[in-house]
Amino acid sequence: MAYTVFIPTPLRPSVQNQSTVDIDGSTVGEVLSNLTSQYSELKKHLYTEEGHLRSFVNVYLNDDDIRYLDKEQTSLKPGDTISIVPSVAGGIGTASVAEPDTMPALSNQEVQRYSRHLIMPEVGMDGQRKLKAARVLCVGAGGLGSPVAMYLAAAGVGTLGLVDFDVVDYSNLQRQILHGTSDVGRSKLQSARDRLEALNSEITIETHEVALSSANALDLFKSYDIILDGTDNFPTRYLVNDACVLLGKPNAYGSIFRFEGQASVFGMPNGPCYRCLYPEPPPPGLIPSCAEGGVLGVLPGIIGTIQATEAIKLIIGVGEPLVGRFLIYDALRMKFRELKLRKDPNCKLCGTNPSITQLIDYQQFCGVTQEEPLTETSDFEITVEDLKKKVDISEDFFLLDVREPQESQICAIFGSTLIPLGELPNRLGELEGQSNLIVHCRSGVRSAKAVTLLREAGFINAKNLKGGILAWIDQIDPSLPKY
């Protein structure tokens, strides 16, 4: 059957000055092919010599770009209309024309250092000078921030900013390769600066030792060209996304958990933002952080280098950026998957009628409250000192460890019984008759959940060990290893 095809102004002379024509076909591709055989003038404007639709020719089925449907194979149903819609593009030509004087020149030493870039036509002298002129900000100097900062510094990004306020801990060293054993206890930013300056003294490192917040994010971001999100929590992730969209800055995003990583580029003019994908954060506690759930040490190496690659491509202006695409990496299966992401016209931040026009309270938005709900009911919990007294006087109690088996292998309190939190509801029978239950985990969060669950199940005297085994190690038994 015949479908109406809307013809844009520049192509109308080729179809006898009509603005619409009716063409037969069962798929978009068939209609287009019949259209160009009927009006042969159109062919060279719509298709390349290889027979592909030209990049600046957009074909819409009703309101949808067929790139997001089944492309030219998209099938048609009665009433469908097809529109050919131009993108109009152009710009300054090849680099043989003089580059604006605003790009900094390279010294002979820099030419030598970056020679493997310079001999590639895609980078060349122009690209390397763009890198030197670029200002990139990395939020977080941890797992993702380490490979990001090291590769961008090595690649010659002229100004590299880092935001962090943490101190290097032994548990960071398994993945945060900016920092070494001798840096434990130092500020992450001081440690990062030393490492990056040793790697490349030609570049400028700007350190911002602050907790990123709604109060400082816009000021911090505004002097940078690209922001790289290396954060590990939802409030900061939404904050980085929102600040980037409000300022019109690209956000090279990455996140990691256990064996899985994600990457994308948000905040580009026509691309989606993080909120187009996740309008609302997950309920607090549903998705554990790396500190709670663990992370494979090399995983940030993979995801961080993807973020750094995207930043370099954006700066030089080559290739296809990871915009509108969401990359998911599974290290266990060693697979990359790619999801198509579309800009959501109803997005509260980057949609057509945005309701978010300034930064908000992200702790509140993500349901994270600075609560200490457990302190008020002393009946609910017990300190490690009190537990030690009970041990010393051989009082009768049952110490329940609700951590995972791999955690109890690292360290355990003598005499405890292990039932992981997830298995607890089905193994309550094993606790039958225990009236004096004390529950612990690593830091006291999971065990508080366990105590609530136990009390609801009738173990009304169950108590939570405040601070978990970490507090026990700190206060009572420093011979045990901390993790």
Place this chain on the structure above:
Amino acid sequence: MGSNLNPKAAKFSLLLDPLIVEDIRCHGREAYPHECCGALLGHSELVTKVLALPNTTDEGPRRRFLISPTDYQAAEAQASSQGEQLVGFYHSHPDHPARPSEHDLAHAWPVLAYVIISVRKGEPGELTSWRLKEDRSAFDEMELTIGEAGQETS
């Protein structure tokens, strides 16, 4: 249908009001060092209105411009709602001559006028207009007349 929308016409010309030229120059100055872009509406070879459009390029706005399909449709709709035509588009070349580049040629649409303004160190200069040859091999320079509107309309 005026002569410049007829692809067989030998010589193409474009008539710009000085105020239209000033709009284009201002946009070029504001956007510098980035490229600016916009649509030209009017009748046949006469431009009566300038519609500044966002440069949505992903490839670095210092050297590239991109008018999104949505903005293209809006410009075309605005023209037809006012009984006008989409005559063409303009864009700036920061610190480069007002000559179409290979990139302009590769992305060009037929029939439309491509007006280019050179902006050097922030100051708008030479203004030219171009039209794609029928075989897409190159651009023809259009004859540009800057004068009061109404004198040469057909």
